Amino acid sequence: xxxxxxxxxxxxxxxxxxxxxxxxxxxxxxxxxxxxxxxxxxxxxxxxxxxxxxxxxxxxxxxxxxxxxxxxxxxxxxxxxxxxxxxxxxxxxxxxxxxxxxxxxxxxxxxxxxxxxxxxxxxxxxxxxxxxxxxxxxxxxxxxxxxxxxxxxxxxxxxxxxxxxx
Amino acid sequence: xxxxxxxxxxxxxxxxxxxxxxxxxxxxxxxxxxxxxxxxxxxxxxxxxxxxxxxxxxxxxxxxxxxxxxxxxxxxxxxxxxxxxxxxxxxxxxxxxxxxxxxxxxxxxxxxxxxxxxxxxxxxxxxxxxxxxxxxxxxxxxxxxxxxxxxxxxxxxxxxxxxxxxxxxxxxxxxxxxxxxxxxxxxxxxxxxxxxxxxxxxxxxxxxxxxxxxxxxxxxxxxxxxxxxxxxxxxxxxxxxxxxxxxxxxxxxxxxxxxxxxxxxxxxxxxxxxxxxxxxxxxxxxxxxxxxxxxxxxxxxxxxxxxxxxxxxxxxxxxxxxxxxxxxxxxxxxxxxxxxxxxxxxxxxxxxxxxxxxxxxxxxxxxxxxxxxxxxxxxxxxxxx
Numbered sequence: 001x002x003x004x005x006x007x008x009x010x011x012x013x014x015x016x017x018x019x020x021x022x023x024x025x026x027x028x029x030x031x032x033x034x035x036x037x038x039x040x041x042x043x044x045x046x047x048x049x050x051x052x053x054x055x056x057x058x059x060x061x062x063x064x065x066x067x068x069x070x071x072x073x074x075x076x077x078x079x080x081x082x083x084x085x086x087x088x089x090x091x092x093x094x095x096x097x098x099x100x101x102x103x104x105x106x107x108x109x110x111x112x113x114x115x116x117x118x119x120x121x122x123x124x125x126x127x128x129x130x131x132x133x134x135x136x137x138x139x140x141x142x143x144x145x146x147x148x149x150x151x152x153x154x155x156x157x158x159x160x161x162x163x164x165x166x
Numbered sequence: 167x168x169x170x171x172x173x174x175x176x177x178x179x180x181x182x183x184x185x186x187x188x189x190x191x192x193x194x195x196x197x198x199x200x201x202x203x204x205x206x207x208x209x210x211x212x213x214x215x216x217x218x219x220x221x222x223x224x225x226x227x228x229x230x231x232x233x234x235x236x237x238x239x240x241x242x243x244x245x246x247x248x249x250x251x252x253x254x255x256x257x258x259x260x261x262x263x264x265x266x267x268x269x270x271x272x273x274x275x276x277x278x279x280x281x282x283x284x285x286x287x288x289x290x291x292x293x294x295x296x297x298x299x300x301x302x303x304x305x306x307x308x309x310x311x312x313x314x315x316x317x318x319x320x321x322x323x324x325x326x327x328x329x330x331x332x333x334x335x336x337x338x339x340x341x342x343x344x345x346x347x348x349x350x351x352x353x354x355x356x357x358x359x360x361x362x363x364x365x366x367x368x369x370x371x372x373x374x375x376x377x378x379x380x381x382x383x384x385x386x387x388x389x390x391x392x393x394x395x396x397x398x399x400x401x402x403x404x405x406x407x408x409x410x411x412x413x414x415x416x417x418x419x420x421x422x423x424x425x426x427x428x429x430x431x432x433x434x435x436x437x438x439x440x441x442x443x444x445x446x447x448x449x450x451x452x453x454x455x456x457x458x459x460x461x462x463x464x465x466x467x468x469x470x471x472x473x474x475x476x477x478x479x480x481x482x483x484x485x486x487x488x489x490x491x492x493x494x495x496x497x498x499x500x501x502x503x504x505x506x507x508x509x510x511x512x513x514x515x516x517x518x519x520x521x522x523x524x525x526x527x528x529x530x531x532x533x534x535x536x537x538x539x540x541x542x543x544x545x546x547x548x549x550x551x
Binding site: 039043106 | 168170171173174175177178181182194197199201202205206
């Protein structure tokens with residue numbers, strides 16, 4: 001595959017990858033940054049990746065691992081973002097999502113638990129594929145998902161404001 | 167599918183139902199190709215440097231199967247322990263070398279020792295005698311003290327929220343339902359003070375005298391408070407819930423540097439009820455924890471977003487002797503880097519594509535290479551504080 005193939009891949013798939021990146025890091029600017037890093041690594045590996053299916057799987061794996069790795073921790077939910085309004089959200093979208101209490105609780109989860117939820121419930125990946133993407137065992141995926149869902153149930157059980165649209 | 171799972175699926179899809187106004191995908195491809203070419207050039211330089219070292223000193227890097235310590239010894243039986251004098255562009259900090267695939271994380275030190283770190287740490291912090299390799303922040307994960315002798319000292323099994331004072335010896339942490347402070351001494355973590363811990367949260371910064379406590383989340387702090395061990399047990403201070411203060415770092419003189427909404431930089435006195443000693447607003451400082459203060463306490467390296475602008479953040483340095491009167495950074499670098507202070511005047515950073523040295527007198531990063539090290543996977547190890 002040549003450079004034009006890479007450009008075609010970016011044009012076709014980067015919008016979807018950006019959405020996944022947003023769910024992993026919870027901020028559009030950082031999602032764009034994360035996607036850019038994943039695309040750079042993908043281009044570095046481009047010639048050995050072969051067919052396009054392998055390329056997308058590789059990019060997604062880089063995306064997830066970069067988002068959950070400690071050296072990119074500043075993209076994760078541990079990052080306090082007290083006055084993000086200085087960084088405007090796209091088209092008023094942030095003002096909309098801020099009302100979603102469930103999403104707010106997802107953002108508070110540790111990065112790896114959040115990644116498991118995004119892969120399982122947004123990307124519809126199987127437990128085995130989620131484990132492969134994260135480089136962990138299927139048992140770890142199950143336990144992380146269980147722990148994350150348990151946290152959400154506890155938090156939502158005590159914190160959902162009246163009239164909240166879930 | 168349980169109701170929670172169902173709600174979750176709908177919620178995740180709702181967050182991305184309206185895509186952002188994205189930059190052109192053509193731009194993304196161009197930037198990726200450009201960055202990849204830079205990485206290739208730097209890798210080529212690193213390989214070249216490694217070959218030079220091999221030729222000059224007979225130094226080799228070996229990974230012994232089954233060994234957790236991987237020395238990078240001189241091959242000569244009569245080693246001259248100075249393998250290669252560091253060149254001016256060599257890093258003067260230890261480096262964490264990130265794993266390729268499912269491999270181990272290792273450490274590259276100026277003493278030419280490669281050390282495979284126990285488990286896969288979430289943080290590595292330099293301490294006076296070695297390094298702390300810590301689990302994911304706030305989570306009880308296996309953590310170790312790897313001493314300079316390479317002895318591994320396991321830390322308590324459920325330890326979390328581990329923070330190190332600027333002196334590199336005193337440590338605060340949460341474990342077994344207690345908040346504790348102690349000292350790394352003689353191969354032991356010696357507990358000096360303990361007190362019952364609050365239900366959630368733990369130490370976020372430590373001056374050596376006062377422990378800043380809290381539980382961070384995306385919207386700021388759920389709560390924050392202060393514990394001064396010499397004054398006795400921790401007691402919750404009323405009115406500290408929902409605070410928007412983000413402590414960046416302790417200072418060598420025992421204060422905390424913090425950011426409040428409005429990008430206000432504040433200096434807090436922990437021994438006086440977190441009283442605001444100094445304050446200046448509109449600095450452009452992003453509220454990101456763990457921003458380092460220089461060893462002499464004069465400069466703060468921080469993530470910076472120029473006031474009244476949108477877009478990418480940058481790494482910037484503020485002079486803490488002048489910022490309270492003139493809230494302008496001394497220097498703003500072209501990108502945002504993971505940084506650590508090499509000395510009082512230079513930072514070592516990595517933006518994911520390579521190591522750079524950032525000087526206070528220039529906004530232009532200088533490329534740094536370590537012999538045999540792929541700079542794209544090398545991250546500077548933070549000093550304590």
